Amino acid sequence: MRREIPLLITGIVGIVFVLQYFIPHFPFNRMNAWFSDWFSIVAAFAIWLGALNLMKISFQKVFRRKSDWGYAVVIIMSFLLMAVVGFAEGKGFRDQGTAFDWLFQFVYTPLSATMFAILAFFVASASYRAFRARNFEATLLLLAAFLVMLGRVPTGDVLTGFMPEGMRLSAVASWIMNFPQTAGQRAIMIGIALGLVSTSLRIILGIERSHLGGGD
Amino acid sequence: MLARLPKNLPGGVSLILPFLFICFSFSPVLSQGIEAEVDTLDPAVPDSELVVAAPVTSLIASDYKYDNGEVIELSWVPSIDDQLVGGNVIGYSLYRSENDGEPTLIAELLPGVNNYTDEGLSRLSTYRYTILTLTVNHETPSTMTAPITPEREWINFDKKYLFLIALIIGGSVMFFIETARRGKKLFVRKIAGLEAxxxxxxxxxxxxxxxxxxxxxxxxxxxxxxxxxxxxxxxxxxxxxxxxxxxxxxxxxxxxxxxxxxxxxxxxxxxxxxxxxxxxxxxxxxxxxxxxxxxxxxxxxxxxxxxxxxxxxxxxxxxxxxxxxxxxxxxxxxxxxxxxxxxxxxxxDFTLIGEELFAASAYLSDEPKALGSLKGQDVGKALAMVIIVVGVLAITIGQAWHVDFMMSLVDTLTNIFSTK
Structure with missing residues (x-):
């Protein structure tokens, strides 16, 4: 029963969701919103599971002096600081000028931006590896990337200013992005859509059940 | 009500006037008289100073097709004074009357707007609509629409083609699952990322x-x-x-x-x-x-x-x-x-591109039923390929040689494969 009931619920909800897309009549027209609300409620309660799990693991690390337990101390302190300040501020804890807002603006946001900024360096290192002309495909990729990058900055048009407008680097870059790139991306999108249909059918019909623990 | 004003106002005041007018038009005093022949914001303004605009015409209220009986669509031809360059129309006020009751303002619209979708209605009520064409000191009502009751439908026929496509793809997935269940060997290409x-x-x-x-x-x-x-x-x-x-x-x-x-x-x-x-x-x-x-x-x-x-x-x-x-x-x-x-x-080292992510579980399980579902996807791909080739040829031939039949084929395909 532990597996059959989730399978039954999945099947019923899956079929209802397919039907509600084609039936505008009540109650089908409300089901999407209802299910979405139910999911939000379940997820809101589940966040406590996550937070408690995080605290449990962090405290265990500290008390058992596991490796790198110092990081766990930082997690516990940060969690408690934000939670205590947030609760102390009351309902308007997210308003401008509150201590919670200060922590968010001047601690969390810069830390988050720092992580995001690392991306710039990773793009450089990944591009270096990807654009090495090891074979024909990689050379083609390198060439296309070179043309697109140069075509996207004014330098490209300055260098090819003597050519007819349609053959300047900006036009070449636009052509690469609008035609070969879009065609390739659409092919992937069609594959994804069909894969979604197939996966959904497998889950609705109960053929796919490995997320419930094995498929047999 | 606006007081009588001289014609040559300073710029700031003349800008504020339309805003003040819109604010005042929410008042019940104004909304009561919408069916009057001519409504003047200030009776003290002599007729010679009134800026009168022609009313909107062809105001039509129609039931929105394929919903739960909660929506009415309105369309109209804007006032002729709105269509002229430098016209004097500053906007429109849309009023709704429920069950022949008091008309209430439901929307303030900008000049040039010629349609509106009224949502959140009841299919147990009847509705009538009218639009006031607004100038700086005058409002001209249109005729009231005929009473209309929103209706609800069980099936959204706008999505009939999508339903048909889903049926074909879903049916082929089911067919191949059944085929695989009966023991037929199905070929699935190797996916390097999953082999690894x-x-x-x-x-x-x-x-x-x-x-x-x-x-x-x-x-x-x-x-x-x-x-x-x-x-x-x-x-x-x-x-x-x-x-x-x-x-x-x-x-x-x-x-x-x-x-x-x-x-x-x-x-x-x-x-x-x-x-x-x-x-x-x-x-x-x-x-x-x-x-x-x-x-x-x-x-x-x-x-x-x-x-x-x-x-x-x-x-x-x-x-x-x-x-x-x-x-x-x-x-x-x-x-x-x-x-x-x-x-x-x-x-x-290995990347599962799009559909391969969804195919992975079936591929790793090696179960005939799951592999059959992957085979069903191929029917959808074949269908997509045929439609793309036909569409590309049709639009190329249609535009290059002006073949009407080809262009109508393009329109039909666009209609079938676009989601509403």
Whole structure:
């Protein structure tokens, strides 16, 4: 029963969701919103599971002096600081000028931006590896990337200013992005859509059940 | 009411007037007289100074097709004075009367607008509409529409083609599942990324290092996360057999619960339930870059031999994949987000491109029924290919040689394959 009931619920909800897309009549027209609300409620309660799990693991690390337990101390302190300040501020804890807002603006946001900024360096290192002309495909990729990058900055048009407008680097870059790139991306999108249909059918019909623990 | 004003007003005052007028027009005093022949904002303004605009014409209220009886669509031809260059119309006020009751203002519209969708209605009431054409000191009502009652329908026939396509693709998936169930051998091409799963887990076992599984940053309501977890189920079986360590940091609490259940069941199925621990899956944070920082830290400290990145990824994809590359882990990634695929291809050893992510679980299971569903997808692909070729030829021939039949074929195909 532990597996059959989730399978039954999945099947019923899956079929209802397919039907509600084609039936505008009540109650089908409300089901999407209802299910979405139910999911939000379940997820809101589940966040406590996550937070408690995080605290449990962090405290265990500290008390058992596991490796790198110092990081766990930082997690516990940060969690408690934000939670205590947030609760102390009351309902308007997210308003401008509150201590919670200060922590968010001047601690969390810069830390988050720092992580995001690392991306710039990773793009450089990944591009270096990807654009090495090891074979024909990689050379083609390198060439296309070179043309697109140069075509996207004014330098490209300055260098090819003597050519007819349609053959300047900006036009070449636009052509690469609008035609070969879009065609390739659409092919992937069609594959994804069909894969979604197939996966959904497998889950609705109960053929796919490995997320419930094995498929047999 | 606006007082009588001289014709040559300072610029600021003349700008404020329309605003004041719109504010005043909400008052019940104004809304009562909308069917009067001529409504003047200030009776003290002599007729010679009134700026009178022609009313809107052809005001039509029609029931919105294929809804639950809650919507009426309105269309009209704007006032002729609105269509002239430098016309004196400053806007329109749309009034609705329910069950022949008092008309109430439902919308203030800008000049040039010629349609409106009135939502949230009751199918048990009748409605009539009128529009006032507004100038700086005058409002001209249109005729009232005939009474209309919104109706509800059971089937949305606007989506009939989509339903037909879904039926064809869904039917072919079911057909091939049934064919496979009867024992027919189906050919499925090799997917390099999935062929490498055994080797990747074996490598981690030999090196005595853990496996890191990252299911993306979206919740259980995203099918990519679900696809990631179905693959986790298959991989966990192999991991349980090899007795390798797995660690799965997640950014959603529900994914944590589902991930634990999946791994636990796999260990039970492998006959090693005692080896399972809840610590294998842990929640980190919902915040995107907080999660990235934590996972990167785990990668650098624990140095997993194998990293699986299977699910929905956004800007964090390259940060995670490059860190995995830096520590020398073998990486198998997969996502259905086309924008992130180039990053994974550049930084990972194997990438499951779009549909391969969804095919992975069926492929790894080697079950005939699951493989049959993959075969059904091919019918959809064949259909898409035929339609694309026909569409490209039709629009090329139609435009190059002005063949009407070809252009109407293009219109028909566009109509069939566009979703409303």
């Amino acid at each position: 799963v055994d080797d990747a887990v074996g490598r981690a076992t030999e090196m005595g290092r853990p496996i890191l599984f990252i299911p993306g940053i979206l919740d259980m309501d995203d099918v990519q996360t679900l696809a990631g977890l179905t693959i986790l189920g298959r991989i966990s079986r192999i991991i349980a057999d090899y007795d390798t360590k797995i660690f799965m940091p997640v950014s959603r609490s529900l994914v944590m619960t589902a991930g634990r259940e999946t791994i636990k069941a796999a260990y039970q199925a492998a006959g090693r339930p005692e080896k399972y621990s809840d610590d294998m899956v842990s929640y980190v944070t919902d915040e995107q870059f907080g999660y990235v920082a934590a996972v990167d830290g785990i990668m650098v400290r624990e140095k997993p031999a194998t990293v699986f990145l299977l699910g929905a990824f956004f800007a964090e994809s390259l940060i995670l994949a490059e860190t995995g590359n830096y520590i020398g882990a073998i990486q198998i990634a997969g996502t259905a987000r086309p924008a992130q695929l180039p990053f994974f291809i550049a930084a990972c």
